[in-house]
Amino acid sequence: MRSPRFALAILIAAGVATASCATYEPSDQPYQKGAAFRDADIAPAVHPALDTDEAGLWMTMEEAEHDLKTAGNLVRDEALNAYVKGVTCKVAGPYCADIRVYILRVPDFNAMMAPNGALVVWTGLLLRTRNEAQLATILGHEIGHYIERHSVERWRDIRTKTDILMFFSIATSAAGVGYVGNLASIGVLASIYAYSRDNEREADDVGLKIMADAGYDPREAPKVWARLIREEEADEDKKSRIVFFATHPVPEERLDTLKAEAERLASTGFQGGIGVDAYDAAVLPLRAAFLRDELDLRRFSRTEALLNMLIEDGANVGELQFYRGELYRLRNGDGDLDRAMEAYREAENSDGPPPELFRSIALIHMKKGESVEAREAFSRYLALKPDAEDREMIRLMMEPAG
């Protein structure tokens, strides 16, 4: 029962919400660093008193967090962890020491904040935000949920309706397969407990202010939502919504509010940096693995839209074009072999294609019966990667009879 899925379910449950009764009124007072947003805010370095129900919730979360620490899909790359933790601290300011970051290898856009300060970031998010300011937007939003104690509010509400642990233990024991295989189910579960609009407005407001205050350009914030909406609109299969949208509803409505608020902040002097280089230095070394995870989901139209957006941004286009080619090769529909070859050729003429590009080109040639060209491409692959793990098999396939 104590599996990471259980931990995830608890985090979703706790990080999620039913309607809250409190009504939120945005403040038009100038934002002051470290100032409380509401009386109910949790203060930095504060733990709930032991005789409160909130302390009980924290203890439950600490058990779930223990499972997160050993999760099979926890990303242990030190540089990436240090980077995301660093950005979290910049945004969280005095709350830095209260928040622990866990990066999980799951190919969808999501971040979840548990009431005790455990912050989960999925790698699908890191693939989709394109600079530090955009990452800080989502981290700020989640830190906003923490400061405002939204998950405690929601938990109090859920608890009166159903036995939450029983519910999620059922979800856990039924789940027998990996996250990749269950994103749609996770989305369904999550949507039952979606954040209320008031909670979302609060978290947007707090998140935007603290990211701008940390020195990031607030005008990057609405771009994150705009890109996600664009990706969802491109999804022809409609197999599953982006999980983050399930717990954070009505992105379209919020986009306008966020844009206006970002402009207002920018006009009052908050015009910080965007942070492309540091972001790329931390994320690009692992991006190929994240892209491969996306292809496993076989949500080809959505992944195609994502790749096209990333190609527009232009970092390591050779790698992106290679994965666009891989997408068509795996989809293998009418005309896809030609599309794949076209993308591979683009990759060849761009920065950073991996050696595997030539192995894939060889496969397309083989399918077209072009054995000479296939052998030539295999040779290029082996020349670029002489110790490739599949070299023996490739050499066999290069033999005229093979």
Next chain:
Amino acid sequence: MNVATNRVVVLLAVAVLAAACAKFSLVGPGRLEMADAYTVDSPVAWNETSEGKVQIWTVDGPQLQRLTFVNGLEDGDPLFETKGDSAENMPRYNSAMTPLEIKELIEAGLRVSGANQLETSDFRPQAFGSIPGYRFEFSYALESGLENEGTALAAKKDGKLYLILYTGTRFYYYGKHKDDVERLIDTIQIL
């Protein structure tokens, strides 16, 4: 909300019950036939369960070690039979696949089935009885973080895919019957 919640609970409960239905029976030791396609000589006895084209053998329990036989996949068959979302994501076999694509198919199938941080090594030709086959080693982590190892041997016969997959926990259970599996592979006889 309550209706939706109840529906999810019921669906999950049904899935739990279905998963609990697997029945095991004892096979081996000795020569055993696989789907009219080949025989193997097993030095030890195994607990066996099967569903469709897949047979699973284990000594200590399928969560600790398992020997999986996928027998005769045809065009369009999913690599493993699964239910729910993962069925949609499960890659499908195509008889035109090259050995490289078969390996890709197995890797994607493993990942969709819950193998995290999958790493493969040493993809090489290896005979499957008297027909040419190919083999690779791999490692992965379960969602709990438990580290597993595995080996895969595949071959195509008359356009159908035959696969032998042995996996187990890195600590103890994979190694416990690794030699038995090697001997079993060495004794494959195509029918």
